[in-house]
Amino acid sequence: MRTFVAVVDTGQFQEAAAELAVTQQAVSKRIAGLEKDLAVRLFTRTARGARLTIDGQAFLPHARELLRVAERAVASVLPGSRPLRVDVIASRSAVSGLMRGFHRAHPEIELDVVMLFDIETTVAAIRSGAIDASFRAVAVPGRPLPEDIESVWALDEVLQLLTGPAHALAGARSVTVAQLAGHRIWMPGIVPGTEWAAYYDDLVAEFGLTIEATGPNFGSDALLDTIADTPALATFMGEQTRLIWPAGYGLRRIPVTDPTPVYPHSLLWRRDNPHPGLATLRAYLAAAATGHDTAGTWAPDWVIRR
Amino acid sequence: MRTFVAVVDTGQFQEAAAELAVTQQAVSKRIAGLEKDLAVRLFTRTARGARLTIDGQAFLPHARELLRVAERAVASVLPGSRPLRVDVIASRSAVSGLMRGFHRAHPEIELDVVMLFDIETTVAAIRSGAIDASFRAVAVPGRPLPEDIESVWALDEVLQLLTGPAHALAGARSVTVAQLAGHRIWMPGIVPGTEWAAYYDDLVAEFGLTIEATGPNFGSDALLDTIADTPALATFMGEQTRLIWPAGYGLRRIPVTDPTPVYPHSLLWRRDNPHPGLATLRAYLAAAATGHDTAGTWAPDWVIRR
DNA sequence: TTAGTGCACAACTTTCGGTTGTGTGACTTC
DNA sequence: GAAGTCACACAACCGAAAGTTGTGCACTAA
Structure with a gap:
């Protein structure tokens, strides 16, 4: 060529x-x-x-x-002046939308998105310079961030209930957290020890829910398949998560209230990371994140929400 | 990889x-x-x-x-189901804008754009199937299109005068064709025998203009450079042609009236070309080309304008 | 015609990518 | 915890590409 x-x-x-x-x-x-x-x-x-x-x-x-x-x-792998490398906790989350917005606002900044497994690897990757920034819930209880890592609240991902058409709550316009007690909520693929696991542990402890986080993750297709077919099962899903699923399958998104569980993402980065795109990203987040209202929402008390 | x-x-x-x-x-x-x-x-x-x-x-x-x-x-070169291959007479003409619109309307249709030299090669290429369609002014006088080639008017490219800041007409909001008599108009790179040459020959004959079509084409950069620096020279340029030139250079676009010279582009294709994208392109053009008003415009009488 | 330019073909050489054969570390199994 | 298995790496070898040198042919220009 x-x-x-x-x-x-x-x-x-x-x-x-x-x-x-x-x-x-x-x-x-x-x-x-x-x-x-x-x-x-x-x-x-x-x-x-x-x-x-x-x-x-x-x-x-x-x-x-x-x-x-x-x-x-x-x-993309050239040491020195490579693209800004950002870790997100899952594709199709609200963070993806945020990053798309950033890319639209700053198309001149080359961007690579990766997905790491847990906060420990992430912190190590940030410290080593393998990635430049990460969207995470900080911090896992009892493990404060190291001195050289900074963090700032970026956005709250609002969780909704996702049910099949035959579920008892399928017709509800919204449900309260209290109403969820007694219903089986299925969240496969949650790895113990991660911040997701800690998040749902706290949710269970505080509101007496029944969350089954066991079982391997066979992919979102299998999850949605099961949810659609099983009247007794529901799951949590981010409000902005885009489902790639035929509408005819009858899946229902139901807002949760009193309080609304949100998963707060913070941006993490190493204090002395000199990447020019990082400063731009932080400025973009600061501008996008004005008017952060936590009223009526719930998150574990160990996460940073500022 | x-x-x-x-x-x-x-x-x-x-x-x-x-x-x-x-x-x-x-x-x-x-x-x-x-x-x-x-x-x-x-x-x-x-x-x-x-x-x-x-x-x-x-x-x-x-x-x-x-x-x-x-x-x-x-x-792109696979015989059989390759992308729709369209010839345009010059990049950055109004045809490019039209094709961009077509691509936006039908992003599923793969598109390749090429530029051929004259109408003879083009007709041969259309007949052989090397290209699927061409935007051209049809036809060069005395040479009718072959039986198996169809054509339909697609759009009129409005020509404007382009001058440097020191040109006598630089301050005019618009000029009539009659006012152009006596001014030197420079169109380098026009190959004798092509439809462009025939077009300008007719323009000269009908309105008594002074068009210098001689000299090799050193690229639009060199052309614009000379126009900007030479008070006695001007050139014609398509209304929608995008100049990649610093604004500070002082180039002026001046509309021409009484009449407005337009260069009519027709779409040419082979009657039995089975490419599915071709039918879509023709339908798109038919929809986009409604309300073709030739009042106040000029084109040679040998071109097809329907 | 003749000199010159520019690409193709042929023969040879080298380099590279593939296979076969074997080694090593990690996880599994009993 | 020893044996077995799994998955990848290393080494030696082989053949096919891809490179070079040398030459020929077609076309252009003087």
């Missing part, structure tokens, strides 16, 4: 060869090989060089795009 | 090797080579397979994107 583009840009095989520091014959072979693989002629050879055929013209923008993508791929 | 993604998707080298129909050792070598080239570790090897490192997670979406782009690149 690089050779193809070089020939296009220089207009002849010889110059392209010089640019690529190979012989003209090597360029000739490369182009011939590419043309053979694609089974089309890309250049018309003239006595003064090479000109693109129609197929070559159609191919060219794709070739350039490929080189751009390849460059970005390398840049 | 393909191997990297295969390992990610299967979770282990062995399965990826089976999927790719090579040995486990080959996969091991490929990943080791990639890691060496990138100078980062992409996987943590465990006893049960391979898991992505943070660098690997950041790299993954770029790798997937690369494979998608590569696939599109191959598809």
Whole structure:
């Protein structure tokens, strides 16, 4: 591809060869090989060089795009000036929406999103510089953040009840937390020891709910499948989580009140991380997070909500 | 890249090797080579397979994107079901805007844009199936389109005068064609025998203008440079052509009236071209081209304007 | 015609990617 | 806790690409 583009840009095989520091014959072979693989002629050879055929013209923008993508791929792991690397706790959470907004506001900042497993790995990754920032609930009780890690509240993810059409609460416009007592709530894939587990432990302890956090996570498809089919089961899901599910399946989102459980995400970063995008992200969050109202919502008392 | 993604998707080298129909050792070598080239570790090897490192997670979406782009690149020259291939007479013309609109309206239709040189090559390319459609002024006088080529008016590109800040007409809010008589108008790069040349020949003949179409085309940068610096020179430019030029250069766009010269683009295609995107494009044009008002505009009498 | 330019073909060489064979560490099983 | 299994890495070897040198041919320009 690089050779193809070089020939296009220089207009002849010889110059392209010089640019690529190979012989003209090597360029000739490369182009011939590419043309053979694609089974089309890309250049018309003239006595003064090479000109693109129609197929070559159609191919060219794709070739350039490929080189751009390849460059970005390398840049994504290049130590030094690599893209801003942000960890989110789950895809399709409210944090994703926030990051999409950030990307729209600052398209010039290259961004990579990763998902780590627990707060310990995350903190280690932030300290080592492997990631630049993380959206997490801080902090797990009894384990304060290290001195060199800063954090600030970013957003509250409002949790809703998700039921199948045959569930007892399926018709309700909203339910109170007290009404949930006695109903089975199923949250598979919650790993013990993580902040999610601590969150739901506290929710159970405070309101006497029945949350089954056991069992492996077979993916959201399997979860939704079960919820839709099982009248006795419900689950919690973020208000902004987008379900990729046919509407006909009859799944219901039901707001929870008195109080509304929210999962507070904070941004974590290392105090002396010099990445320029990090300062921009913090400024964006500070601007987006004005008017944080915790009235009527619930979160464990160990999390930071400022 | 393909191997990297295969390992990610299967979770282990062995399965990826089976999927790719090579040995486990080959996969091991490929990943080791990639890691060496990138100078980062992409996987943590465990006893049960391979898991992505943070660098690997950041790299993954770029790798997937690369494979998608590569696939599109191959598809762009694949005989059979390749993208709709449309020829436009020049980039940055009004036709580009039209095609952008079409792409927004029908993002599912893959599109490749090429630029051919003259109407003869274009007609040959349409007949051979090398391109599916072309935006051109039809037809060059005395040379009717072949039987199997259809055409329909698509849009009128309104021409404006472009001058430097020191030009005699630079301050005018608009000029009539009659006022242009005596001023030098420079249109470099017009190839004799093309429809552009025929268009300007007619314009000169009808209104007694002085158009210098001689000289090679050194690119729009050189053209704009000269126009900006030379008080005695002006040029014609499409109303919707976007100039990539600092505003401080003082270039002026001046509407031309009595009449307004327009360059009419028609869509040309082969009657029996079965590409499904072609029908969609024609329908889009038919919908977009309602209310075609030729009053007050001028075009050579040999072009088709319906 | 003749000199010059630019790409293709052929023969040779080297490099790289693949296979086979084996080793090692980690988890599982009894 | 010893044996077995699983999964990946290393080493040696082999063949196919991809590179280089040398040359030929087509076209252009003087």
